[in-house]
Amino acid sequence: MFDVLVVGGGIVGSAVARECALEGWRVGVVGGGNLSGSATAAGMGHLVVMDDSPAQLALTAYSRSLWRGMAQRLPKTAEYDGCGTIWVAADEEELIEARAKCAVYEGMGIEARMLSSAELSEAEPHLRKRLAGGLIVPEDGVIYPPAAAQYFLGEAKRLGAEVVGLRAVSAAHGEVRLADGSVLTAERIVLAVGTDCTLLPSLPIQGRKGHLVITDRYPGVVRHQLVELGYLKSAHKLTEDSVAFNVQPRPTGQLMIGSSRQYGGTSAEIEPAMLRRMLDRTMEYMPGLGQLSGLRAWTGFRAATPDKLPLIGQAAGLSEDESLWLAVGFEGLGITNAPGAARLLVDGMKGRTGAIDATPYLAARMCRQVGVVYA
Numbered sequence: 001m002f003d004v005l006v007v008g009g010g011i012v013g014s015a016v017a018r019e020c021a022l023e024g025w026r027v028g029v030v031g032g033g034n035l036s037g038s039a040t041a042a043g044m045g046h047l048v049v050m051d052d053s054p055a056q057l058a059l060t061a062y063s064r065s066l067w068r069g070m071a072q073r074l075p076k077t078a079e080y081d082g083c084g085t086i087w088v089a090a091d092e093e094e095l096i097e098a099r100a101k102c103a104v105y106e107g108m109g110i111e112a113r114m115l116s117s118a119e120l121s122e123a124e125p126h127l128r129k130r131l132a133g134g135l136i137v138p139e140d141g142v143i144y145p146p147a148a149a150q151y152f153l154g155e156a157k158r159l160g161a162e163v164v165g166l167r168a169v170s171a172a173h174g175e176v177r178l179a180d181g182s183v184l185t186a187e188r189i190v191l192a193v194g195t196d197c198t199l200l201p202s203l204p205i206q207g208r209k210g211h212l213v214i215t216d217r218y219p220g221v222v223r224h225q226l227v228e229l230g231y232l233k234s235a236h237k238l239t240e241d242s243v244a245f246n247v248q249p250r251p252t253g254q255l256m257i258g259s260s261r262q263y264g265g266t267s268a269e270i271e272p273a274m275l276r277r278m279l280d281r282t283m284e285y286m287p288g289l290g291q292l293s294g295l296r297a298w299t300g301f302r303a304a305t306p307d308k309l310p311l312i313g314q315a316a317g318l319s320e321d322e323s324l325w326l327a328v329g330f331e332g333l334g335i336t337n338a339p340g341a342a343r344l345l346v347d348g349m350k351g352r353t354g355a356i357d358a359t360p361y362l363a364a365r366m367c368r369q370v371g372v373v374y375a
């Protein structure tokens with residue numbers, strides 16, 4: 001008998017397990033220790049404050065502050081680097097967007113500053129010349145997601161959590177049935193299952209495919225995570241395939257190049273045409289990158305909800321089962337949001353008021369928004 005069983009050991013499940021273990025609860029993690037096929041193994045690891053909506057801004061800002069607070073305790077393997085983000089404005093229209101974004105951040109007490117065209121060029125000499133300017137958010141960072149997930153799971157284990165390597169075939173009414181037929185029981189079950197909706201088919205989640213490329217080592221070529229402001233437009237598109245310039249400097253000197261977004265389809269195969277589009281876009285902003293050698297390309301799936309906010313808290317609204325809790329639907333922000341989501345979830349279980357309002361992330365909103373009925 002556990003107090004909490006977490007199903008899924010990606011970065012979100014691992015962060016939830018750690019947070020529950022910190023409460024002194026008996027915790028089990030089903031499917032822990034195996035990241036193959038997970039978004040955590042495929043993700044880019046940009047820790048970023050985003051302002052698509054007030055709820056997204058609140059959760060990313062809260063989570064980023066938690067990452068910064070634990071930066072000193074993270075193992076070296078997690079490769080935390082507070083390199084900051086530069087949002088690159090290609091033209092006057094995007095510069096106006098950057099200024100608006102800057103004002104929003106400043107209003108939230110988040111450090112952000114506009115860069116002129118010359119300052120942008122000085123900060124990132126390999127960007128093409130005559131870009132309009134940029135917005136620097138110095139406290140954003142990057143991390144190596146699988147190692148960060150391992151750290152959370154290791155901490156949970158140190159605090160007494162048990163990791164069960166098997167998959168769950170059902171999870172309901174306080175019982176998790178494992179692939180070998182055995183059954184574990186718990187007061188609460190947390191589904192942290194990424195894009196896999198088999199345990200709760202009413203989860204309104206779709207996989208959104210992304211391609212990434214990692215290069216050989218070229219230290220200093222890129223100094224900040226660089227993202228075109230047009231990224232915001234492409235990330236908003238809910239049906240069309242899109243690409244955006246998004247390059248990350250790894251502490252190893254390698255560059256990680258993104259990003260693409262595609263709906264529909266479940267094949268993880270690399271699509272040469274999409275990869276080509278993504279790299280062409282990269283070279284529009286950094287022509288010199290065409291001279292560097294890429295080592296590997298891969299794909300992953302982001303778990304997208306209809307309103308682009310995660311589902312954190314009790315499953316009420318999608319299920320009448322009071323033992324079920326959710327930590328899913330993080331789309332392209334699950335690495336950033338894992339620590340904040342874990343804390344909000346545990347605050348909800350304890351009936352505590354958290355650091356931010358948890359209401360926008362509750363599954364109950366889905367009944368109103370998309371007419372999803374009980375499973």
Ligand SMILES: Cc1cc2nc3c(=O)[nH]c(=O)nc-3n(C[C@H](O)[C@H](O)[C@H](O)COP(=O)(O)OP(=O)(O)OC[C@H]3O[C@@H](n4cnc5c(N)ncnc54)[C@H](O)[C@@H]3O)c2cc1C
Binds near residue numbers: 044
């Ligand atoms: C290309 C790409 C780039 C990204 N870039 C970023 C970024 O820069 N910054 C950022 O913040 N986020 C980024 N993301 C998003 C981020 O990677 C995800 O949101 C995050 O990893 C989700 O973590 P998770 O634990 O919810 O899901 P996952 O990592 O998918 O983990 C879920 C786990 O649950 C397991 N599971 C499912 N069902 C069962 C079951 N029945 N029994 C046992 N186990 C089960 C799965 O096997 C899996 O291991 C990116 C994603 C992609 C694909």
